[in-house]
Amino acid sequence: MTVVDDIKGRLDILEVVSRYVPLQRSGRSHKAPCPFHQEKTPSFFVFPERQSWRCFGACATGGDVFSFVMRSENMEFGDALKHLAQQTGVELPNLEKRNQNQGNFDINESARIYFQELLASAKGTEARAYLDRREVSAQAIEKFELGLSPSDGESLKNHLVKQGFSLQQLNQAGIVRTSQNGWNHDLFRSRLMFPIRNGQGGLGGFGARALDDSQPKYLNSPRTPVFDKGHILYGLHLAKESARQEGIVIVEGYMDAVAAHQEGFNNVVASMGTALTENQVAEIRRLTKDVTMALDADVAGQQATLRSLESSWRVLQTQVAGRSQGTTLFQRPEMLNLKIAVMPEGMDPDDLIHRSPDEWTQLIQEGPSYIEYLLKVLPVQLDASTPQGKAQIVSVVLPSIQAVPEPFQQDHYFQMLADQLGVTRETLQATIDRPGAARQTRRAQPRTRPASGLTFTGPDGDPLEEYCLTLLLHEPDLEESAEGLQPEYFRQMENREIFNQWVRVCQGRQGEPSAASLSGLVEEELTSRLDALLNKEMPPLDPLSRQAAFRDVVIRLESRYLVELK
Numbered sequence: 001m002t003v004v005d006d007i008k009g010r011l012d013i014l015e016v017v018s019r020y021v022p023l024q025r026s027g028r029s030h031k032a033p034c035p036f037h038q039e040k041t042p043s044f045f046v047f048p049e050r051q052s053w054r055c056f057g058a059c060a061t062g063g064d065v066f067s068f069v070m071r072s073e074n075m076e077f078g079d080a081l082k083h084l085a086q087q088t089g090v091e092l093p094n095l096e097k098r099n100q101n102q103g104n105f106d107i108n109e110s111a112r113i114y115f116q117e118l119l120a121s122a123k124g125t126e127a128r129a130y131l132d133r134r135e136v137s138a139q140a141i142e143k144f145e146l147g148l149s150p151s152d153g154e155s156l157k158n159h160l161v162k163q164g165f166s167l168q169q170l171n172q173a174g175i176v177r178t179s180q181n182g183w184n185h186d187l188f189r190s191r192l193m194f195p196i197r198n199g200q201g202g203l204g205g206f207g208a209r210a211l212d213d214s215q216p217k218y219l220n221s222p223r224t225p226v227f228d229k230g231h232i233l234y235g236l237h238l239a240k241e242s243a244r245q246e247g248i249v250i251v252e253g254y255m256d257a258v259a260a261h262q263e264g265f266n267n268v269v270a271s272m273g274t275a276l277t278e279n280q281v282a283e284i285r286r287l288t289k290d291v292t293m294a295l296d297a298d299v300a301g302q303q304a305t306l307r308s309l310e311s312s313w314r315v316l317q318t319q320v321a322g323r324s325q326g327t328t329l330f331q332r333p334e335m336l337n338l339k340i341a342v343m344p345e346g347m348d349p350d351d352l353i354h355r356s357p358d359e360w361t362q363l364i365q366e367g368p369s370y371i372e373y374l375l376k377v378l379p380v381q382l383d384a385s386t387p388q389g390k391a392q393i394v395s396v397v398l399p400s401i402q403a404v405p406e407p408f409q410q411d412h413y414f415q416m417l418a419d420q421l422g423v424t425r426e427t428l429q430a431t432i433d434r435p436g437a438a439r440q441t442r443r444a445q446p447r448t449r450p451a452s453g454l455t456f457t458g459p460d461g462d463p464l465e466e467y468c469l470t471l472l473l474h475e476p477d478l479e480e481s482a483e484g485l486q487p488e489y490f491r492q493m494e495n496r497e498i499f500n501q502w503v504r505v506c507q508g509r510q511g512e513p514s515a516a517s518l519s520g521l522v523e524e525e526l527t528s529r530l531d532a533l534l535n536k537e538m539p540p541l542d543p544l545s546r547q548a549a550f551r552d553v554v555i556r557l558e559s560r561y562l563v564e565l566k
């Protein structure tokens with residue numbers, strides 16, 4: 001029951017209206033001269049059975065006890081709500097006192113229920129037909145709490161306002177957006193809704209898929225204090241137990257995860273993006289060290305995929321290194337096993353799981369390790385018959401091999417690399433020992449962060465990323481303009497990590513997001529990079545030009561990211 005229903009239940013509309021106009025019984029209703037327009041013959045009626053009122057005269061309008069009080073007292077809905085709540089002794093949920101996070105969770109839960117009810121209603125016919133075509137069972141719809149957002153752009157907002165949430169709160173929770181002309185509207189319209197819960201089950205936000213050809217096809221809740229896509233693995237709260245026992249399998253899309261659980265593969269989660277983030281890996285590590293990533297065949301060999309895999313792999317290693325600090329030299333860090341399962345041509349996990357659960361099981365069980373996978377796809381992509389191609393392959397694979405803590409395993413991979421290249425171990429060893437390769441070798445040791453970011457990027461820093469961070473670090477007032485900036489836009493791991501820390505400072509509100517508060521947070525390996533950024537010369541810009549410059553950098557970083565995504 002909503003607060004409004006509660007209040008209505010305690011009020012008698014006859015009693016409320018008769019405080020304003022003298023009512024006269026007329027059959028099953030009561031009538032009076034309309035309090036809202038001038039008239040001699042009463043055309044204003046109150047219907048106690050329905051607890052409603054209507055003017056059949058000039059106003060030609062009606063409503064419930066709330067709208068009557070709003071009109072009579074010339075009040076906004078919120079004020080009428082407070083007024084009547086006080087009269088009836090109903091306690092309004094005091095969201096101001098509760099912290100905002102809980103408020104966001106509450107708003108999302110209310111929205112989730114609304115979406116679910118709409119999907120189950122007559123208005124959900126088309127959406128249910130779509131789910132049926134995608135072979136999503138009723139049980140899966142319920143388990144993943146799938147829903148439908150209303151098409152008119154206002155129903156959800158109105159519903160939540162009636163529940164006592166303010167427009168400001170709905171805006172902060174990312175449920176309602178304000179358009180340029182000031183119209184507050186639902187962010188999600190006519191979309192299939194995927195509630196996204198964090199590992200602890202808190203409902204932080206939504207993923208939403210268009211059911212027609214509107215763009216974008218997928219729309220997510222914006223980043224809020226309780227929602228950051230990069231921190232969450234979709235379905236993790238449902239997958240924890242199985243992942244502990246069987247290892248975790250990571251797919252990319254919501255539908256893939258839903259299909260997996262439907263067929264009983266309960267250890268599957270969706271990354272909702274291309275590369276795993278440090279926060280996602282931290283969640284995984286608490287459960288298991290066996291990680292399998294499922295890839296579509298059409299993207300499996302692509303540069304962008306390899307780049308995001310490498311990024312994921314490095315994050316996995318970084319976490320291992322972080323854990324191993326403080327242990328003695330003789331203890332080896334526990335290696336995370338990353339395996340790659342490539343789907344058959346033309347199928348995504350969703351298709352395969354529905355069509356052949358056995359084949360899915362086999363692919364997951366027999367997937368090659370990350371390094372074996374690299375050794376398989378790289379010679380196809382980089383021509384292994386030329387010296388340049390060989391050198392490129394070595395530069396990509398070798399750091400990963402050298403990070404393998406187990407000597408026999410490492411030796412095995414080393415031999416595989418030599419075989420793939422068609423060279424002897426001695427030749428391979430000689431290549432590595434050359435002065436040019438030495439730097440690369442050293443930085444790839446476990447327990448060391450990569451000194452120059454991802455292998456695919458240039459070794460000498462990234463001017464665009466550095467300019468972006470420099471602006472951000474020097475000018476706290478750019479925080480709002482940074483809303484669209486994603487960690488994924490930073491190719492270089494140090495830059496990405498510094499940005500992550502900056503976001504953490506902003507969200508944690510452990511003070512101004514100033515350089516000083518950051519210095520205390522970043523790990524030792526990052527301090528020199530941070531110092532370099534802080535000491536960079538800033539072009540003398542006035543605040544407005546600074547804003548413009550920053551927005552421009554964010555757009556360029558984003559478009560660079562999007563181009564590589566394809």
Ligand SMILES: [Zn+2]
Nearest residue numbers: 034037055059
């Ligand atoms: Zn009237």
